[in-house]
Amino acid sequence: MSLGAAEAAITVAEDHGGGVWREAFKRLSRNPAAIIGAVLIALFLFVAIFADWLAPYTALAPDLKQIKGPGHIPGPTAEHWLGLDDQGRDLLSRIILGARQSLLVGVVSLLFGMIGGIILGLLAGGLGGWFDTGVMRLVDMMLAVPGLLFAIGIAAMLGEGLLAVMIAIGVVNVPVFARLLRGQMLAQREADYAMAAKSLGVKRRRVILGHVFPNSLTPVIVQGTLTLATAIIEAAGLAFLGLSGADPSIPEWGRMLAESQRHLAIAPQLVIAPGLAIVLAALGFTLLGESLREALDPKYRR
Amino acid sequence: MEARKRLSAVAVGGAMLLAVAACGGGGTGTSSTPGATQPPAAGGSDKAFVWALSAEPKALDGAYVSDGESLRVIRQMFEGLVGTKPGSTEVVPALATKWESTDGTNWTFTLKQGVKFHDGTDFNAEAACWNFERWYNFKGAQQNPAVSYYWYTVFGGYAKNEDASLAPSSYKGCKAEGTDKITISLAAPSASFIAALSLPSFSMVSPAAIQKSGDAVEMKGDAPEFTGKFATEAPVGTGPYKFVSWQRGDRVTLQAFDGYHGEKAKIKDLIFRAISDAPARRQALESGEIDGFDQVEPADVDTLKGAGFQVQERSALNVGYIGFNQKMAPLDNPKIRQAIAYAINREALVQAKYPAGSRVATQFMPPELTGYNEGVTTYGYDVNKAKQLIAESGVANPTIELWYPTGVTRPYMPDPKANFEAFKADLEAAGFKVTVKSARWTPEYLDAVDNGKAMVYMIGWNADFADADNFVGTFFQQFNKRFGFENKEIFDKLNAAEQETDAAKRTTLYQEANKLIMDFLPGLPYVHNKSFVGLGKDVQGFLTDPLSNENFSLVSRG
Numbered sequence: 108m109s110l111g112a113a114e115a116a117i118t119v120a121e122d123h124g125g126g127v128w129r130e131a132f133k134r135l136s137r138n139p140a141a142i143i144g145a146v147l148i149a150l151f152l153f154v155a156i157f158a159d160w161l162a163p164y165t166a167l168a169p170d171l172k173q174i175k176g177p178g179h180i181p182g183p184t185a186e187h188w189l190g191l192d193d194q195g196r197d198l199l200s201r202i203i204l205g206a207r208q209s210l211l212v213g214v215v216s217l218l219f220g221m222i223g224g225i226i227l228g229l230l231a232g233g234l235g236g237w238f239d240t241g242v243m244r245l246v247d248m249m250l251a252v253p254g255l256l257f258a259i260g261i262a263a264m265l266g267e268g269l270l271a272v273m274i275a276i277g278v279v280n281v282p283v284f285a286r287l288l289r290g291q292m293l294a295q296r297e298a299d300y301a302m303a304a305k306s307l308g309v310k311r312r313r314v315i316l317g318h319v320f321p322n323s324l325t326p327v328i329v330q331g332t333l334t335l336a337t338a339i340i341e342a343a344g345l346a347f348l349g350l351s352g353a354d355p356s357i358p359e360w361g362r363m364l365a366e367s368q369r370h371l372a373i374a375p376q377l378v379i380a381p382g383l384a385i386v387l388a389a390l391g392f393t394l395l396g397e398s399l400r401e402a403l404d405p406k407y408r409r
Numbered sequence: 410m411e412a413r414k415r416l417s418a419v420a421v422g423g424a425m426l427l428a429v430a431a432c433g434g435g436g437t438g439t440s441s442t443p444g445a446t447q448p449p450a451a452g453g454s455d456k457a458f459v460w461a462l463s464a465e466p467k468a469l470d471g472a473y474v475s476d477g478e479s480l481r482v483i484r485q486m487f488e489g490l491v492g493t494k495p496g497s498t499e500v501v502p503a504l505a506t507k508w509e510s511t512d513g514t515n516w517t518f519t520l521k522q523g524v525k526f527h528d529g530t531d532f533n534a535e536a537a538c539w540n541f542e543r544w545y546n547f548k549g550a551q552q553n554p555a556v557s558y559y560w561y562t563v564f565g566g567y568a569k570n571e572d573a574s575l576a577p578s579s580y581k582g583c584k585a586e587g588t589d590k591i592t593i594s595l596a597a598p599s600a601s602f603i604a605a606l607s608l609p610s611f612s613m614v615s616p617a618a619i620q621k622s623g624d625a626v627e628m629k630g631d632a633p634e635f636t637g638k639f640a641t642e643a644p645v646g647t648g649p650y651k652f653v654s655w656q657r658g659d660r661v662t663l664q665a666f667d668g669y670h671g672e673k674a675k676i677k678d679l680i681f682r683a684i685s686d687a688p689a690r691r692q693a694l695e696s697g698e699i700d701g702f703d704q705v706e707p708a709d710v711d712t713l714k715g716a717g718f719q720v721q722e723r724s725a726l727n728v729g730y731i732g733f734n735q736k737m738a739p740l741d742n743p744k745i746r747q748a749i750a751y752a753i754n755r756e757a758l759v760q761a762k763y764p765a766g767s768r769v770a771t772q773f774m775p776p777e778l779t780g781y782n783e784g785v786t787t788y789g790y791d792v793n794k795a796k797q798l799i800a801e802s803g804v805a806n807p808t809i810e811l812w813y814p815t816g817v818t819r820p821y822m823p824d825p826k827a828n829f830e831a832f833k834a835d836l837e838a839a840g841f842k843v844t845v846k847s848a849r850w851t852p853e854y855l856d857a858v859d860n861g862k863a864m865v866y867m868i869g870w871n872a873d874f875a876d877a878d879n880f881v882g883t884f885f886q887q888f889n890k891r892f893g894f895e896n897k898e899i900f901d902k903l904n905a906a907e908q909e910t911d912a913a914k915r916t917t918l919y920q921e922a923n924k925l926i927m928d929f930l931p932g933l934p935y936v937h938n939k940s941f942v943g944l945g946k947d948v949q950g951f952l953t954d955p956l957s958n959e960n961f962s963l964v965s966r967g
Contacts, residue, residue: 167834168830176764177706177707177761177763178707193708356830366826368688370708
């Protein structure tokens with residue numbers, strides 16, 4: 108058997124093709140939690156992507172004619188299902204437009220974190236040795252600081268702005284992904300197929316990049332889904348603390364929550380609506396992520 | 410199992426956000442927790458009167474502070490030569506019974522007899538002159554504008570200016586004649602001098618107490634540290650209340666002074682507590698933990714009234730304005746400045762976001778002050794006119810940087826972000842491109858504004874004393890980096906007005922100055938706001954004051 112043919116046989120033996128995922132999908136479709144999660148995510152994505160068409164009003168510029176004085180916040184009516192905010196803007200439209208902002212921050216910061224984490228994890232897990240030790244100590248240090256606190260620190264350092272928020276949340280998630288990938292790769296490196304490839308004389312780089320790495324990605328993808336949930340919450344948290352983009356007319360759920368808190372007594376809907384939106388979006392990703400983890404975990408296989 | 414754990418973590422996270430919102434966190438600075446201690450409950454007027462400040466005092470020596478919360482406490486313990494009538498801006502006798510001047514340069518004050526400081530020493534001509542000489546001879550850190558702001562504002566520099574940028578002092582000297590007369594000499598006539606003396610910063614302190622406790626100040630970076638004990642542990646004045654204790658981070662306790670020369674305080678114990686978070690102050694009043702607080706949010710007025718609390722209105726002397734920095738193009742173009750003025754719907758903003766009774770401003774000073782001019786050029790809301798002016802200006806697609814502060818509410822700006830959003834939308838509707846700029850109020854925002862780095866910015870002014878000079882004089886009497894313009898006509902007019910001692914001529918000069926200013930349009934004034942004081946159900950005799958000089962010795966319980 109030539110080296111190439113042997114490697115092909117190993118690839119088949121790894122079973123990282125459709126098999127695992129197809130089975131996982133089958134299991135997911137039987138799990139009500141996963142279905143609820145998927146529906147919530149689909150709804151969130153749909154609303155975020157088509158926000159401009161879905162929002163009944165533009166709701167960016169204040170419409171002060173609607174406000175009769177401080178403390179007057181018009182409640183729900185037939186034209187405005189959730190009522191108006193304290194600037195006379197349609198609340199429902201702002202919630203819908205806010206979904207886009209949350210999705211943007213969530214996805215971009217997730218990508219930052221994931222790419223950074225994968226690079227570090229791949230190098231640490233692949234190279235091993237002193238580099239691995241160095242990176243992992245750095246990761247330990249980063250993980251020692253509570254996530255939100257870390258993000259606040261970075262965002263404050265970078266100054267106000269949407270990009271700063273995305274970088275901050277991304278950086279916080281880098282060590283999570285790095286550690287996860289590195290651990291998986293260490294385990295996979297000792298797996299039979301990797302040993303077989305090595306004994307056949309396949310180059311180390313090829314073993315790691317072509318076989319070990321793709322086989323270690325599954326938990327990273329699961330973690331990614333879960334991280335999207337925390338990223339949305341963290342983005343809202345930072346906005347709540349006043350660390351979001353400088354332009355306050357762009358709707359953002361966390362900021363809407365922060366700004367409405369002083370009207371809680373007279374207009375609770377201003378607080379409940381964005382709060383609920385954050386919870387539902389985060390819940391969707393958490394439900395799906397957890398179900399995915401279960402479905403892919405061999406321990407849960409029946 | 411693990412899945413459940415994770416789920417609940419997310420749910421808790423979301424619920425926490427909601428809970429934080431409900432508790433009204435996210436304010437500025439530290440929020441002290443109300444409810445830790447209760448004032449001693451004795452009943453009747455023996456029960457202490459507790460007032461919530463929005464920030465802890467910096468020091469209790471008027472000469473060293475300029476912030477309202479320090480001055481509010483100082484006001485209860487100290488008196489100056491002149492004061493203001495409670496509830497008005499009228500200057501009335503305090504420790505001086507009368508004053509006169511023939512030329513506006515030399516002022517003779519007749520002092521009240523039989524006045525004692527809290528430490529038992531006499532207040533007399535010698536002590537009064539000692540106070541003026543103390544301020545005039547400030548050295549080192551005492552000359553820092555962050556320390557002796559009001560002396561510098563009113564009298565210029567010191568006996569020996571240690572920084573070349575300080576102006577020469579307009580104070581020349583103080584001479585005691587017998588025990589009950591002093592004459593203060595100025596370098597040039599000043600008509601605003603007497604009103605300025607009503608500032609709590611010019612309160613008479615006991616010379617013996619200063620000598621005993623010390624009044625040293627050191628600069629730690631940009632912030633003064635009061636190492637002398639007078640300002641922090643042993644302030645001594647002549648006022649209706651005397652100092653008892655200051656527990657840092659918690660409270661300042663005062664007690665009625667038995668030897669007070671005027672009408673004695675009705676409530677024996679007076680306690681000031683610092684609660685920085687606005688909703689927490691309201692809750693403290695609702696729970697009966699405090700008896701009153703200032704700056705009730707306009708949106709809370711009806712809620713508090715509905716619950717039976719007293720909410721008193723104060724017609725505050727202030728102005729909220731949008732400043733234009735003419736050093737930055739295109740603000741050097743008068744047509745652009747006018748276009749901004751026409752583009753902004755001030756009426757809609759004031760009606761929607763300011764309490765009833767607040768007025769749209771047409772000039773940089775409130776109508777209560779003499780020198781206000783009904784006939785200034787007004788710029789009513791007119792988008793088309795704004796668009797036309799932009800076209801005439803020759804500036805294609807004008808872009809302006811609009812600044813707003815975060816982490817602050819001011820009486821003239823209860824919700825800066827709301828104002829900003831309204832202005833931005835209005836400007837965009839008229840064809841301006843608006844770049845958003847924001848920074849924390851202190852120090853970044855004020856630094857940017859004061860150093861001429863902000864192009865178009867939201868700011869305002871609260872009166873220190875009731876005089877036109879305190880408004881237009883402060884803003885426009887000389888080159889000011891905030892506005893970045895030189896206009897000799899305006900500078901000269903204001904200089905002439907400040908020195909004019911004839912009241913009628915002075916009024917005319919200020920009216921002319923206001924007209925010139927509003928034609929020149931160095932900024933756009935938009936509001937004179939009302940503010941509110943919240944009081945407990947049984948509080949009587951509280952008199953709101955346009956300069957926030959409320960006198961607590963008049964307060965009693967029903």
